[in-house]
Amino acid sequence: MAEWLSIIGIGEDGVNGLSMTSLNALRLAEAVFGGPRHLAMIAHPDRREWPVPFSIEPVLAMRGRPVAVLTSGDPFWYGAGGALAQVLARDEWRAYPGISVFSLIAARMGWRIEETLCLGLHAAPIPRLRQELVPGRRAILTLRDGAAVQQLAAWLSAEGFGDSILTVMEYLGGPRERIREASADGLDFDDIGDLVAVALSVRGGGRVIPCAPGLPDDCFAHDGQITKRPVRALALSALAPRPGELLWDIGAGAGSVGIEWLLSHPSTRCIGIERDPARAQRAAGNAARLGMDRLEIRQGSAMELLPDLPDPDAIFIGGGADDPLMGALWQRLPAGCRIVAHAVTLETEALLTAWQAAKGGSLLRIDLSEAAPIGGRRGWKSSYPVTQWRVLR
Structure with missing residues (x-):
């Protein structure tokens, strides 16, 4: 199909900043789509605002006719170009x-x-932003409106980073440009524009989320059903997350394994499966608080739930596996899927041992002890041993 869509980036200086080719594309367009602010910058007989909620369907409805989109x-x-290019052929747009x-x-x-x-x-x-809160880190953030700046400052203060410096920039590149600076704790601007x-600049003594797996257990709200930090x-390590991969976390509990899978890379995905409604809600809350709302x-x-789930690249079974579930998973999972299953009880350990004998993979016994007081001295307090089965489907 011949090129028919022009995707034009426009700044606060309006048409003055556009090239001659962009201006010509606007002139030839039958209709121009954009937000109210962008459309107000141009003169065109057919200006159409984006629908709310946002959708590119009105543009696609004019497929084949000359159309321009302002972003x-x-x-x-973070613009509309990606959404459009994802569904159009390369020769349909410029x-x-x-x-x-x-x-x-x-x-x-x-x-x-x-x-x-x-x-x-x-x-x-x-x-x-939570994972990026490290003293000395710099970030450039687009925000929804002026109220969101206040919300950002309050959130930074609540997380222990109230000393962070916010340089608030409004209407950049246009005649109304304004730049002001304040700390998160001290930000009191009440007239911040919506653009x-x-x-x-991150500063403060709040908790920093490390890049290595094994967050402290108290990072997660839980009822005791949580894969403990060293075991997690x-x-x-056994799950070995890679960019873009999908994990099934079966028996998500507090969501700790799934959340740390997501922390490994911004493109990873995870579906947490949890039977108990209270735990499912708690896992979602943990994820939202740690910035892993995906x-x-x-x-x-x-x-x-198995029949309706998209194919995973890896699965984690934190406990409670039984033979019917293992059989259903083995039939359902695609070749190459990585399976990591943990057992604490003797019954589940026997199950994993039998499956390892039949399907291969490796068994690892995790037996950890921590120093604890014994009277006026200290000794080793053992945790329940965990058996890990790791196998490639």
Whole structure:
């Protein structure tokens, strides 16, 4: 199909910043789609606002006729360009990028973009930033509106990073541009415009989330049913997450294994399966608080949910496995899927031993002890041993 869609990045200087090819594409378009602010910058007889909630369907309905779409700055950096290009053939569209808000802020701050986190929070929860809260870390954040800046400051203070410096930038690149600075604890601006982004310099003594697996157990709300930190680290090592992979966490409990799987890379995915409604809700809460809201919790029994689940790259069974479940999983899982199962009881250990004898893989016994007081001295207090079966389907 011949090229019919023009995706145009426009800045706060409006048409003055557009190239002649962009202006010509606007002139030839039968209709122009965009947000109210962008459409107000141009003169065109057929200007159409994006629907709420956002959808590209109105553009696709005009497929084959000359259409233009206006986006902020670079259409492929948290812009509509990615959504459109994902469903269109390469020869159906052409993009005319402008200067992204990230480039504008880096230029104002003098920051190296390759050393700075660039994150779109205009349509995502603020805790997505949680993993990046490390003193000295720099981030450029797009936000939904002026109220979101206040929410960001309050959240940083609550997490123990109230000393962080927020450089609040409004209407960048246009005649109304304004730049102000405050700490998260001291931010009291009550007139922040809705077209806003923030340059963040992280400071403070809040808890830092490490990159290595094995978060402290008290990072998670739980009722005692949690894969403990050292065992969890060994489980994640055995699961070996890779970018873009999907994990099934069967018997999610507090969600700790699934959450740490997601922490390993921003493109990983996880479906947590939990029978108990209270635990399912608790796991979802843990994920949201730690910025891993992409953890998908499905409440119910694994046997009932299996047919409707997308194929995983790895699965973790934290306990409570039985022979019918193992049989159903072995039939359901695709070749190459990595399976890691843990047993604490003698009955489940016998089950995993039998399956290892039949299907191969490796068995690992995890027997840990911690120093604990004995009267006025100390001795080793043993935990229940855990048997780990690791196998490739």
